[in-house]
Amino acid sequence: MRTLLTLLFILLVGCKPGNYPASMKKHAPELHDQYFLTDDGLQLPLHRWLPHTSPPRAVIIAVHGFNDYSYFFKQPAEYFCKQGIASFAYDQRGFGGAPQRGLWAGRQVYATDLQNFVSLIKQRYPKIPVYLLGESMGGAIVIAATRDVDMPFVDGIILAAPALWPREIMPWYQTSMLWILAHAAPWLTLSGQSVKVKLTDNREVLRELDNDPLVLRKTRMDALYGLTNLMDAAFNNARLLQGKILLLYGDRDDIIPKVAIYAFLQRFFASGTDEKTVGFYPEGYHLLLRDLHAYTLWQDIAAWISANGTGKLPSGADDKAKQQLLKPLITWQQASK
Numbered sequence: 001m002r003t004l005l006t007l008l009f010i011l012l013v014g015c016k017p018g019n020y021p022a023s024m025k026k027h028a029p030e031l032h033d034q035y036f037l038t039d040d041g042l043q044l045p046l047h048r049w050l051p052h053t054s055p056p057r058a059v060i061i062a063v064h065g066f067n068d069y070s071y072f073f074k075q076p077a078e079y080f081c082k083q084g085i086a087s088f089a090y091d092q093r094g095f096g097g098a099p100q101r102g103l104w105a106g107r108q109v110y111a112t113d114l115q116n117f118v119s120l121i122k123q124r125y126p127k128i129p130v131y132l133l134g135e136s137m138g139g140a141i142v143i144a145a146t147r148d149v150d151m152p153f154v155d156g157i158i159l160a161a162p163a164l165w166p167r168e169i170m171p172w173y174q175t176s177m178l179w180i181l182a183h184a185a186p187w188l189t190l191s192g193q194s195v196k197v198k199l200t201d202n203r204e205v206l207r208e209l210d211n212d213p214l215v216l217r218k219t220r221m222d223a224l225y226g227l228t229n230l231m232d233a234a235f236n237n238a239r240l241l242q243g244k245i246l247l248l249y250g251d252r253d254d255i256i257p258k259v260a261i262y263a264f265l266q267r268f269f270a271s272g273t274d275e276k277t278v279g280f281y282p283e284g285y286h287l288l289l290r291d292l293h294a295y296t297l298w299q300d301i302a303a304w305i306s307a308n309g310t311g312k313l314p315s316g317a318d319d320k321a322k323q324q325l326l327k328p329l330i331t332w333q334q335a336s337k
Contacts, residue, residue, distance in 0.1 A: 017182040017186050025040055033048075039116060042099050044090045044091050046091075047088070047089050048089075049077035049087045049088075051085065056086035059085070059121055060086070060088070062133045063092070063114060063141055064135060065138050065163070067217075067219060069092075069095050069097065070096060071214070076297075101216070102223065104222055107141075110144070111141060131155055132157050132158065134162060136160070136286065137230065139161070139163060141230065141234075147241070156245070157244070158248070158301060159246070159248065160288050161250060162256070162264075163230070164256060164264045165231050169259060181221045187220060188220070189218040190219050190224070202292050239270050239271045244276075248300070251281065251282045278322075279297075279321055297315075
């Protein structure tokens, strides 16, 4: 027993969750047609969807989720093109076709990359409204980046099923196991195949994800630990978020539990409700923007942008959210029962 404890101690001391941060800055960031060149010289693959109208009436910068990459925004971007809205999305470090595949760069690095990218887009479209859209992990990165003093002004923030599941709401055994594995074996990978969750009701999208070689299927423990740190930080920034914000959540989300969203919204609304819109979608899953009913969300987002971050959502999802949030079970302690 003493030998086992000694070995465990050596493992915990000798290993720790690793970040793979940016190198020294080499030059100013650059925006190219096929990639985003970071200030430390990495080429991050870039997708862009430009409407025929010139200039566009608005620009969306879309930030992908965990283990996903920029192609996630293809279908909504094609819809927004028809509405005269341009869209840009790049593969973040460690994901898709970006360098350091599978490795976690760290919250500040992801936030800095996004801040630099926003600056480049605003230089290209100096008089066009710019909106940030973050899906899942991308939503948490958007929250982290916009709370930084170096973040350029954006006209609005859209959070689609944002990754806001902090440790204070996770079960104790889950956080404990995460800490142990991340420190003892940060290189260990999990496939997630044994986890029974439904990402979306769109089977075609699921087939595409299964067959796409750029979608990560194994996750390192240190990356999962880094994601949890990011969710903690984003959750704790709830009261600090300012500006026009649209948060969208599906009632059938198997990834980010409603208990976490309710707890976040309580803090989110604590600083006032002005310029804050929340939409709940009864048939929505975690991949809201790619569900069978995704067209409804695209319409809501386009309408919200057209109204400059004000007004009602055409689907009535904002009314559904108000009805649910006014019910007695609005505290996360109650919602968890």
